[in-house]
Amino acid sequence: MTPRVVITGMGPVSNIGTGIATFGKALREGVSGTGPIRSFDTTGFQHTNGGEVGDFCPADLLSRLDTGAWGRSALFAASAARLAVQDAGIRVRGDETAVVMGTTSGELRVMVDMIEGWHTDGYGPPDAAAAAQLPASKLALAAAQELGATGEVLTLGTACSAGNYALGYAYDLLTAGEAEVVVAGGADSVTRFTHAGFHRLGALAAQECRPFDLHRDGMLPAEGGVALVLETLDSARARGARVYAELLGYGMTCDAAHPVAPDADSIARCIRTAHERAGVDAAEVDYICAHGTGTRTNDLVESQAVRAVFGQSPPPMSSIKSMLGHAMGAASGFGAVACALSIHEGFLPPTAHHRTTDPEIGGIDPVPGTGVDKDVRIAQNNGFAFGGNNAITMLGRL
DSSP states (O other): OOOOOOEEEEEEEEETTTTTHHHHHHHHHOOOOOOOOOOOOOOOOSSSSOOOOOTOGGTTTTSSSOGGGOOHHHHHHHHHHHHHHHHHOOOOOGGEEEEEEESTTTTTTHHHHHHHHHHHHHHHHHHHHHHHHHTOOOOOOOHHHHHTTTTOEEEEOOGGHHHHHHHHHHHHHTTTOOOOOEEEEEEEOOOOOHHHHHHTTBBBBBSSSOOOTOOOOOOOBEEEEEEEEEEHHHHHHTTOOOOEEEEEEEEEEEOOOOOSOOHHHHHHHHHHHHHHHHOOGGGGEEEOOOOOOSHHHHHHHHHHHHHHOOSSSSSOEETTTTHOBBBBBGGGHHHHHHHHHHHHHHHEETTOOSSSSOOGGSSSSOOBSOOOOOOOEEEEEEEEGGGEEEEEEEEEEO
């Protein structure tokens, strides 16, 4: 029989809280972690809000890494991995432990600093220490070195669905017997480049991210790191571990129909694939953690795809990007944490800042304001990316 895969540890490093207890409390209360960007000069931008982790102090979280030798995204990944392993109460076992991290931009912040230095001071050889931080592969490597994990180490660059890709790859490693424990998640940092790109697309919100709201006006770029400890159910039971949720399976599609526009048919196919592989019927799903960026097109297309699968009255579907902003490669990892908490603690995470539901999204309950107590047995975690890279993970109660 295929081994069952469970989540036994979670480590969020976010703008609404670091560590699972703080993060979970803020998530339930609908706390917003977005505001004016401080990490770079926003002069010239019409919209200047984002979701920075202002109190991030990796030296307080890490026990092995030299924090000066790694980029911010790698430090997010390593810190999240350390927190997740501590939460799981597990001993990392060298070659038997794999690390998989997803990202959108890797250490783009380092590249931006290098380019701006050339612009200001003239061209010259790059700073060797900065150049050493640049490869995106350093994200998973930092987490592995912090943990002492010497199994497979992989960074996946599948943009805004990368966290779910990492979880799907972890699921495959465990069910194939290629690893005994996998630490999977994602990390990204706020950068001027990312902010400018979404600003140029006209996708940035003026103040708040309000997914599914009639007056929504865009997304807010954000940052952070998130990691989940996954192991087989037999392993978790053998060591008496607490289990948050079971990872039932996942689905992926890649339509490549347009560089940035989502495709409803491809997303609906991804949902059906995830359900089939997880052995779940649509009627059994109690909660959907939406991709929910807050842009007019994305929210509309996602709601169309969901209604195509679930009918005109789908399960409650909220967006935690209303609180966190869009954490890019970490986004669907944070979504998985939200789904696992909804199952383990019995509540629906809310869509903050939501005031008036857009009638075009028809039948969607965005759980406005604050969390709602509810028995959640099966949760669906949506993650969609530019280029049509869609990935959905399904979580369930044991």
